[in-house]
Amino acid sequence: MNAAAGVRDRDTPALPKRSRSQRRRMWDTFLGNKAAVVGLGLTLAIVLLSIFAPLLASQDPLVQDGAGRLKPPDDVFRLGRDAFGRDVLARILYAGRISLVIGIASVILGGTLGTTLGLVAGYSGGKLEGLLMRGVDVLMAFPSLLLGLTVLAVLGPGIEKVILAIGLLLSPPFARVVHGATLALKEQEFLSAARSIGAGHIRLMRLHILPNMVGEIAVLLSVFTASAIRVEASLSFIGLGISPPTPTWGNMIRDGTTHLINAPWLSIFPGLAILVTVLAFNLLGDGLRDVLDPKLQQ
């Protein structure tokens, strides 16, 4: 494909050239979408802040200091200190690492699981499809936060358990979208063509169907990272996600609510971090949807 780039030769195959300009057009649409650009910028900023948390935080997020209990924001502790005298800013930066890891890992887990389910259901059809998609319907009929809570109540707290619980919750909606997209692609002629030259089921699904729904999947990945981070915050806020002293935005707010009146910064700042992060991924997802769904472009 790269060989054709830039060369205006009449013999150059039409397809690679068109696909390049199409990619270019998508990128232009994306850059023209202010919300998407803001979302991408914010997302990158949050990822960088989390990666470089140890360099950026001037204090240790776990070191306690009885003399500094509930001190309001000042020049050194810019976002104040919590009930153990710990630096709120440092804790928010470090908590970002956990939120992002959980968000991304659970989306990868849920995405892989859901995509496989939806792909197999849509491709195979028949009884297997009916069974799998009924299961998805039932799981989606129940509020995900409640199911997540119950799973965690049984498994106990911990990062890997939260990832497992949220990943499981995210797989049914993934499966539903992928199932729909598979059904639409299944009847296309290029699939019969591939089948006619002897491509097997796995190869058809992996190389012919899956690459054609990269757009849908990208949108889902972004939007579900947002909801995974939101659900994790809710679980930790309830007290069933990540336990202290490991800081997460949710458990910081949980600790902060006991001092809501005399130390509101303990709840306000971590909440702001959640809001901005979730908003960033939602903006990015919205932008991707506008770029990748030609039906919405008018």
Next chain:
Amino acid sequence: MIRYVAQRILLTVPVFLSVLTIVFIVVRVLPGDPATAALGDYASKEAVDALRLRLGLNDPLPLQYLRFLGDLLRGDLGTSMINSAPIGDQIAHNLPYTLELTFAALLVGVTLGIPVGVYMATKRNAFPDYVGRVASLVGLSVPAFYLGILLILLVGVQLKWLPAIGGGDLTSPGDSLTHLILPALTLGLVMTASVARLARSAMLNVLGQDYVRTARAKGIGERSVISRHALRSALIPIVALTGIWGVALIGDSVTTELVFSRPGLGKLMVGAMLQRDYTTLQSTMVIYALFVVGINLVTDLAYGFVDPRVKTQG
């Protein structure tokens, strides 16, 4: 219509049964022994065995499952593993608070969300639409409990207009209403954001249709085109998805109840989880499941009401 309603009600039975099965599987089949969990790691083996026997945990799983369903059929929600109190009484005490909160929030979400979304659609790409889109995306991104905290700080603590915490006295309408406003607003505004987004895109979809252009061409006033021609069809997807958001609302109601220290099912359930009271947890989940199935049923019926095609099919 009667046939349609009956059909929908019958259809909820398998869904409810499946959800009950999920509850049973999650609580009983996942690793971890409820009896050990309830008594703690240091309990004697005899005490754990006695509790296992009392709870019937030594029986084969299919038998436990049938007993679980049988008890529910008789309306028996069991007793708490921690304090042996009847769970039915606890739920009867807490349920009205949750019902009150959920319906008030749905009311806020629908009455605010639909007009805002329709207005945004009519002002597409103009300033009000832009503001509305940003605001609704923020509303979609804010966790309910954080919005609740902000409202408590602003309205309850700074302005001192409304009581910030508690559920109020249910027998006194004034008291329970003042305690309801902030939590209902918290949940309701989160829902408003989703409904408005949805109403906007549903309206935009309809406004591009030929029959709307025809209506305009006939010289009908814009207000009438919007409300009598476009909104009617746009309501179909709005109603369908409002049900889905109504279900999601139940999840957020748990954190909202915690933030406002309101009595309610959410508080009961979280308390049961933290104390590892599996019987109470299981029964609370059953009530939630009933709730969800109820909301789905109402959505289906409303769907049939706004879309006459649905009723005549099969």
